[in-house]
Amino acid sequence: MKKRIVSVLLTTALTASLLAGCGGKSLEDQSGAQEGGDAAAAEAVEMAAAEDVDGTEITFWHSMGGVNGEAIDELVSRFNEENEYGITVVSEFQGEYDDALNKLKSAQIGNMGADLVQVYEIGTRFMIDSGWIVPMQQMIDEDGYDLSQIEPNLAAYYTIDDQLYSMPFNSSTPLMYYNKDMFDKAGITEVPTSLEGIEAIGDQLLNEGGAGEVMSLSIYGWFFEQFLGKQGLDYANNGNGREEAATAVAFDENGGAKNILDAWKSLNDKGYAPIVGKGGDAGLADFSSGKSAITLGSTASLKQILQDVNGKFEVGTAYFPSVKDSDEGGVSIGGASLWALNNQDPKKLRATWEFVKFLVSPESQAYWNAQTGYFPVTVAAQEEQVFKDNIAQYPQFQTAIDQLHDSSPEYVGALLSVFSEARATVESEIESMLNGNETSDEAVANMAETINSSIEEYSLVNE
DSSP states (O other): OOOOTHHHHSOHHHHHHHHHTTTTOOHHHHOOOOTTOOGGGSOOOOOOOGGGOTTOEEEEEEOOOHHHHHHHHHHHHHHHHHOTTOOEEEEEEOSSHHHHHHHHHTSBTTBOSOSEEEEEGGGHHHHHHHSOEEOHHHHHHHHTOOGGGBOHHHHGGGEETTEEOSEEEEEEOEEEEEEHHHHHHTTOOSOOOBHHHHHHTHHHHHHTSOOSEEEEOOBOHHHHHHHHHHTTOOSBHHHHHTSSOOOSBOTTTSSHHHHHHHHHHHHHHTTSSOOOOBSTTTTHHHHHTTSEEEEEEEGGGHHHHHHHHTTSSOEEEEEOOBSSTTOOOOOOOEEEEEEEEOOSOHHHHHHHHHHHHHHTSHHHHHHHHHHHOOOOSBGGGGGSHHHHHHHHHOTTHHHHHHHHHHSOGGGOOOOOTTHHHHHHHHHHHHHHHHTTSSOHHHHHHHHHHHHHHHHHHHHHHTO
């Protein structure tokens, strides 16, 4: 499949400049991405030796604000002070993930303004297709880097055909958070592991536990994807878009979406899971205030939740629930990874790689985990004292580590060219169903039709 993705994203004039970039090579000429993401077929890009990069400056675009941004700045400062190669990293905040990706789309190939960019996980297929990147695997192979240092279930998401395209950096999985005080008051000693199980204890939590809501379940496309994975079912065809590019969703035909929506609607109809809004954080306020007994959220939300609860009750953490008790599956990751951009500069590429290695070193990852709540992507980070101290202070985070290790790369999740649009569609249809505007069957059909149309349009323009 030829890669003319730029023609969809940019104006005609800008497209012309893109195709003229990089010494007159077209985007197709530059692209090493092949159907199915075959990095092995990519033309190798030259990388300078480490001793030859003294004085090299690279630019890093990221989307971490607040305390996460402060942690990024600290890591960049440490690298600039400590690296022995004379490399300088300029770190630039680009706003939300979509903002950073849109800026990248608007930049000229061959002079993209950045050498390393942080892209959210659902942008993976787009980045592979773009032809703008140097797969991490090329640098890993050339440098003899031991990839077993990286948590396998994190690396698996960004690996296609045994080639790692980007380096995991800020990775998370979803957890179930519950109010231990309410559970104790209601006499519930066994934490439910499914939506089915949550429904079974709903009356106890309301009538005996003092809950105002059983579950503040936000309408979030990522949660929908996790519920599919917990069923062991695919989101999209062609092996979840990993054997080759997905051409259609699979969740309508395999029954996974209907199972999710029926369980969700049942919780809502019984008053156990009222509509609390869209987005991953929409349900957190009701939980932290002591209104709801259960919520779902990212592992990276743990510190914020504990801070907001501020000792009003004891916060428990559990694995993300399945739909039914009988389901057998696992969770996939969220967050973002680091992508090396192909600026045709061997020295910048080597400097970028040295910075990436620093960011995923055990010391850096232990610090990053302690400051942000994201997983340490490097296995050895768990041996660092900083990590051990953080676990001792926040023992609830051990649940996240255990869940990650108990899952399997088999449930790594889908790659989709139009994932951002797909998530918005899923959220709108769930909301419409909960508001009584359509049945679960109609909602699933509408999801599939809209997303499949987006995939088809994308494929037609980029074939």
